[in-house]
Amino acid sequence: MVDSISRKIILIYCIILSLFCWSCHQTQENINLSNNSNNQEISDELIKTQKIETFEGKLLYKEITPVRSVRYYQGHEFFLITNPESLRGLILIPSEKVSHSQLVLFHNKEVKITAVYVTGTRPSPEKNPCTLDIDGQCLPQGDGYLLLSILLKD
Incomplete structure (x- = not known):
């Protein structure tokens, strides 16, 4: 029982x-x-006003954890390491042409990308909670290279 x-x-x-x-x-x-x-749209105006650039390197995906940090605030998940001796990389932004899920598949692989640089925007510290710089201004959000294409390097 x-x-x-x-x-x-x-x-x-x-x-x-x-x-x-x-x-x-x-x-x-x-x-x-x-x-x-959340993939960003690529407008014709952006293509006309910004220089299209090509880079090669190792793509790294660093998942954003829900811990409040500068990277969490800025939303940076994808990086292209063009110089193996440097830990810093180019910030990559998914787009309507190269989605977030596609980028995840290229993690830790050598790739060749074409992209345009987009500047970030600074929200108002009075209206939005944000990470502040030394001058008391919100750090920019959304800066990096908006992807147009990505290929595995031979």
């Missing part, structure tokens, strides 16, 4: 745990879908 009750309790516990894990997985999929919808 006690054995039967214990098995039922364990079974109920496993079902609840499975539902919880499934719910977390669905939430993560929704987050990933919303990341893909």
Whole structure:
């Protein structure tokens, strides 16, 4: 009798745990879908006014954790390391031509990209919570190279 009750309790516990894990997985999929919808549009005006540049290097994907930091605030996830001796890289921005999910697939691979540089915008510190620079101004958001194409390097 006690054995039967214990098995039922364990079974109920496993079902609840499975539902919880499934719910977390669905939430993560929704987050990933919303990341893909945040790809920036490439306007004809942007192409005409900005120089199209080509770079080669190793693409790194650094997932943004929900810990408040400068990188979290600025939204930088993708970097192109053009000089292996330097830890700094070019900031890459997904676009309608090269999506977030495509970029993730190129993590840790040698690639060749074409992109245009876009400057970030500075929100108003009175209207938005933001990371401040030394002058008390919000750090820019959205700066980096907006991708036009990406290819694996031979």
